[in-house]
Amino acid sequence: MDFNFSEQQNMLRNEARRFLAKECPKSKVKELEKEQEGYDLQIWRDMADMGWMGLVLPEEYGGLNADFVDLVLLMEEMGRNILPGPFFSTVALCALPLLEYGNDVQKAEYLPQITRGEKIWTLAMTESSGDYRASALEAEAKLEAGEYVLSGDKSFVSYANVADHLLVVARTDKSKAPEKGLTFFTVDARKQGIHIETISTLTGEKQCKVSFKNVKIPRKDILGKVGQGWDIVEYIMRKATVLKCAEVSGACQAVLDMSNTYAKERIQFGKPIGSFQAIQHKLVDMLIDVEGLQYLVHQAAWLVSTGAPCDLQIAMTKVKANEVYRRIALSGVKIHGAIGFTMDHDIGLYYRRVLGAEFVLGDTDLHLDKVAANIGL
Amino acid sequence: MDFKLSEKEEALREEIRRFAKAEIPQDFINNFLDEESRDEDWAFTMSISKKLARKGWLVMAWPKKYGGQEASYFERMVLAMEATYWGIPGLGMGISGTAWVGPSLMLYGNEEQRQKYLPPIASGDPDGVWCTGYSEPNAGSDFANIQTRAAREGDEYIVNGQKVWTSCAHRARWCWLAVVTDPNAPKKQHGISLLIVDMKSPGITVRPLLSYSGVHIFNEVFFDNVRVPAANLVGVENRGWYQLMQSLAYERHSVGAQIYGAGKRMLESLVEYVAETKQDGVLLSQNPVIRHKLAERAIELETLKMLSYEITWKMSQGVVPIYEASRNKAYGDYIQEQMAYTGTEILGAYSQVDQNSKFVKLKGAIQHLYLLFPGITIAAGTDEIEKNIIGQFKLGLPKSY
Numbered sequence: 046m047d048f049n050f051s052e053q054q055n056m057l058r059n060e061a062r063r064f065l066a067k068e069c070p071k072s073k074v075k076e077l078e079k080e081q082e083g084y085d086l087q088i089w090r091d092m093a094d095m096g097w098m099g100l101v102l103p104e105e106y107g108g109l110n111a112d113f114v115d116l117v118l119l120m121e122e123m124g125r126n127i128l129p130g131p132f133f134s135t136v137a138l139c140a141l142p143l144l145e146y147g148n149d150v151q152k153a154e155y156l157p158q159i160t161r162g163e164k165i166w167t168l169a170m171t172e173s174s175g176d177y178r179a180s181a182l183e184a185e186a187k188l189e190a191g192e193y194v195l196s197g198d199k200s201f202v203s204y205a206n207v208a209d210h211l212l213v214v215a216r217t218d219k220s221k222a223p224e225k226g227l228t229f230f231t232v233d234a235r236k237q238g239i240h241i242e243t244i245s246t247l248t249g250e251k252q253c254k255v256s257f258k259n260v261k262i263p264r265k266d267i268l269g270k271v272g273q274g275w276d277i278v279e280y281i282m283r284k285a286t287v288l289k290c291a292e293v294s295g296a297c298q299a300v301l302d303m304s305n306t307y308a309k310e311r312i313q314f315g316k317p318i319g320s321f322q323a324i325q326h327k328l329v330d331m332l333i334d335v336e337g338l339q340y341l342v343h344q345a346a347w348l349v350s351t352g353a354p355c356d357l358q359i360a361m362t363k364v365k366a367n368e369v370y371r372r373i374a375l376s377g378v379k380i381h382g383a384i385g386f387t388m389d390h391d392i393g394l395y396y397r398r399v400l401g402a403e404f405v406l407g408d409t410d411l412h413l414d415k416v417a418a419n420i421g422l
Numbered sequence: 423m424d425f426k427l428s429e430k431e432e433a434l435r436e437e438i439r440r441f442a443k444a445e446i447p448q449d450f451i452n453n454f455l456d457e458e459s460r461d462e463d464w465a466f467t468m469s470i471s472k473k474l475a476r477k478g479w480l481v482m483a484w485p486k487k488y489g490g491q492e493a494s495y496f497e498r499m500v501l502a503m504e505a506t507y508w509g510i511p512g513l514g515m516g517i518s519g520t521a522w523v524g525p526s527l528m529l530y531g532n533e534e535q536r537q538k539y540l541p542p543i544a545s546g547d548p549d550g551v552w553c554t555g556y557s558e559p560n561a562g563s564d565f566a567n568i569q570t571r572a573a574r575e576g577d578e579y580i581v582n583g584q585k586v587w588t589s590c591a592h593r594a595r596w597c598w599l600a601v602v603t604d605p606n607a608p609k610k611q612h613g614i615s616l617l618i619v620d621m622k623s624p625g626i627t628v629r630p631l632l633s634y635s636g637v638h639i640f641n642e643v644f645f646d647n648v649r650v651p652a653a654n655l656v657g658v659e660n661r662g663w664y665q666l667m668q669s670l671a672y673e674r675h676s677v678g679a680q681i682y683g684a685g686k687r688m689l690e691s692l693v694e695y696v697a698e699t700k701q702d703g704v705l706l707s708q709n710p711v712i713r714h715k716l717a718e719r720a721i722e723l724e725t726l727k728m729l730s731y732e733i734t735w736k737m738s739q740g741v742v743p744i745y746e747a748s749r750n751k752a753y754g755d756y757i758q759e760q761m762a763y764t765g766t767e768i769l770g771a772y773s774q775v776d777q778n779s780k781f782v783k784l785k786g787a788i789q790h791l792y793l794l795f796p797g798i799t800i801a802a803g804t805d806e807i808e809k810n811i812i813g814q815f816k817l818g819l820p821k822s823y
Contacts (some may be wrong), residue, residue: 049632316820329817341724344728348425361721
């Protein structure tokens with residue numbers, strides 16, 4: 046048993062914390078919320094230079110070949126600071142499955158571009174229901190004259206507005222059970238027949254509806270094998286869920302730190318409000334939540350990194366992250382009082398982000414079902 | 423980063439499982455703390471203490487010269503989890519002796535005291551059963567406000583006063599007693615000492631206090647000119663408060679692991695129960711509301727497991743856990759409450775059935791938890807006190823009381 050991070054991991058955390066605090070202050074976050082692209086190109090390039098995009102990719106693709114836990118720690122820092130942009134969609138949702146399921150040609154072409162920060166990717170999976178179950182996936186790719194023809198709509202595709210490539214999962218065999226007839230494709234986002242429309246969100250984080258109308262995809266752009274799509278979905282869900290939970294965990298730590306500091310500074314009735322038990326015990330509840338979530342995230346990260354089966358622990362972690370983020374963000378606003386309700390203050394940035402994080406990669410109910418199924422129910 | 427138990431720790435877990443299968447009757451249900459109430463339960467519990475001592479588990483963390491095995495913090499954690507999971511009674515010997523009297527004597531006692539008092543605890547002997555006299559009618563959460571007075575007269579202290587909520591006083595051979603030795607100290611905390619008191623001393627009266635479920639765990643203990651040899655002072659006179667704070671941390675540190683083990687067992691029995699109980703023609707295990715409630719309980723237990731791992735790991739690194747112990751107790755209290763609610767909701771009408779009734783389900787374990795948990799949230803520091811400790815010592819917030 047060892048709860049310590051390696052020296053290298055501590056260095057990465059410190060580097061990330063310093064860089065993000067300097068280059069992406071909250072004023073920048075608020076600015077990016079209003080902008081159409083939703084990310085800062087200079088920050089993006091700097092992150093690539095520091096090796097973050099290729100952190101866990103092998104050296105042959107320009108990566109640093111670091112452990113999955115390192116990426117988890119990096120996501121924690123991004124969550125703590127808030128970093129708007131397509132890092133999660135490019136790395137967590139696309140680079141990892143490309144590495145696992147891509148053939149040599151695909152890997153050699155796409156991964157170095159990602160590592161160098163030249164290309165942005167995103168995953169086009171969920172449809173109008175926003176549901177992550179296989180039965181909700183209806184977009185169809187039909188084999189016609191040696192190539193696939195893709196039609197259908199994908200919704201809540203993050204940062205498709207700036208993506209160069211899409212990872213699309215579509216139904217290639219309607220006669221099979223929902224989990225059986227799915228196939229993944231790599232698709233150039235500028236192809237004819239693709240229409241991308243931004244869905245305006247509470248956070249200014251870019252979510253898009255992507256419509257495919259008779260988009261032609263050559264067979265070479267299949268990722269993995271035909272009909273293997275659900276395996277890839279599960280692979281993505283497993284790793285990306287841990288990374289999303291790490292981001293939430295970092296955000297929760299930030300809200301606790303901000304609220305605790307404020308409770309010591311804000312004077313009412315002649316005393317810091319943190320001296321009142323109504324406030325102090327709220328902060329303690331937040332701390333217990335934060336630490337519990339953090340250790341569940343680290344356990345899940347470690348299990349993924351060792352390759353041990355951990356669907357139960359991941360589902361537990363996502364439920365915990367969803368519940369804790371809601372509670373903590375609300376407590377954070379309440380402790381700040383009226384100032385916490387304003388655009389001037391930063392605490393509201395976290396409160397608004399709860400909803401985006403909660404529904405991505407499966408909501409609380411979906412993951413509670415997974416937990417139930419894994420404890421013998 | 424590594425969250426795996428070692429092979430040695432896993433082997434211990436397996437050995438405890440074998441011990442439980444061999445020594446604990448199938449129909450036995452370990453009603454935590456209730457064993458102090460009825461003579462036959464107490465006799466069975468003490469017989470298991472003896473066997474645990476022979477296995478080297480009763481005080482596994484102690485030095486070998488005092489009857490221990492010098493086991494690691496993680497081995498102790500595994501024992502705490504597995505013993506409650508399998509319902510093995512007898513590790514507490516009335517709680518005090520194994521958990522904090524022994525460790526405190528090793529920290530603050532003199533060699534003569536260690537030689538005299540540690541071996542009976544380590545061997546599971548009835549003379550190793552202790553009670554602890556901390557709380558008084560006007561000193562609950564405000565513990566420094568104790569009034570029980572010990573006045574020095576030659577080679578003796580003369581003790582007068584009253585303790586309350588004293589678990590196991592009716593079974594104990596010794597009392598670990600907090601007294602005022604300097605009533606004029608500028609701060610109350612500077613006038614408190616710890617004494618070892620023979621429960622057979624003239625002038626001691628033990629009066630039972632039944633819990634609302636009719637169980638005899640607590641007592642009032644009255645001291646009327648009780649003569650205690652001065653040699654029974656533990657550590658330094660008037661330094662008792664500081665010695666006590668350490669012992670309270672000992673009391674709390676394994677609480678998380680104990681609640682985890684017991685909770686895991688209860689969750690498993692509820693999962694089995696809903697898989698064979700139908701409502702409106704459908705198995706309860708197919709009811710989404712029930713599924714989600716049990717899933718939530720599983721997540722809480724997993725969280726408590728990680729918090730228990732963390733405190734154990736910190737201790738193994740030489741950290742004295744202050745806020746961590748309070749955190750684990752506060753969170754453990756909360757999840758026991760949740761488990762009791764979910765359990766009683768699942769049992770429905772049967773949740774009101776007495777444990778001894780032939781109509782009882784799941785051996786009455788759910789009802790027992792429902793009756794027990796409010797007491798557990800108060801014992802060894804209320805939730806509110808735990809949260810004050812965390813607020814002050816971890817979050818650096820001002821003292822709030």
